[in-house]
Amino acid sequence: MHDRRRTANLLGATALAVHDLAMAGATGVAGVSASGAAALVVLSASPEVGVTELGRRVGLSQSAAARMLDSLESRGLVARRPGQGRSVAVTLTPAGRRTAAELLAARGAPLADLVDTLDDDQHEALAELLATLLARLYGEVGSAELLCRLCDRGACTRDAVCPVGQAEREGAP
Known part of the structure; x- marks a missing residue:
């Protein structure tokens, strides 16, 4: 463990x-x-x-x-x-x-x-982990705008769904 x-x-x-x-x-x-x-x-x-x-x-x-x-x-x-x-x-x-x-x-x-x-597998794993953590952090912060205030929004949404925006749409606590 x-x-x-x-x-x-x-x-x-x-x-x-x-x-x-x-x-x-x-x-x-x-x-x-x-x-x-x-x-x-x-x-x-x-x-x-x-x-x-x-x-x-x-x-x-x-x-x-x-x-x-x-x-x-x-x-x-x-x-x-x-x-x-x-x-x-x-x-x-x-x-x-x-x-x-x-x-x-x-x-x-x-x-x-x-x-x-990172190699490709590590990169993919990190991206998934970060998406999970960001969705959780949205629940703490409660504001996508504040959480993503320094985000390159184009980079985040070019080939994927922004995890913070998704958490906001789903009404995460």
Whole structure:
């Protein structure tokens, strides 16, 4: 019998190292914070979002989201304009779209290199395990938008069904 505590510890160490690797690439190329990187990716998938909704999707309060947007706007990456009623709509500028694409590529490259160390059977097994874990995590987080805030959605859904989106459609707890 495998030691589940050891497996959990290995998962924790791997998760932290993978997070650091992915975020270093993403924030480094974009020159923004982790929440700023997430905001650019979210806006690349949802072209026009309100400040409060964007904050919810990246895990920030409305006031923290507004401060983060001030920084992105000062760099010419996003633009705000009046929305419905008192709301403010946020969109990517052309520079913001380019930065979001560069950010996703920089996030994905070290992850692809890491996955390339696996043979085909290991790769398939890992993909299945990750899909299972992500569906479970959706039940904990309760928001596909928040869980997938830095996802390359095209890569996730090109040849398969996104496990997080599937869990959301099935109403996983």
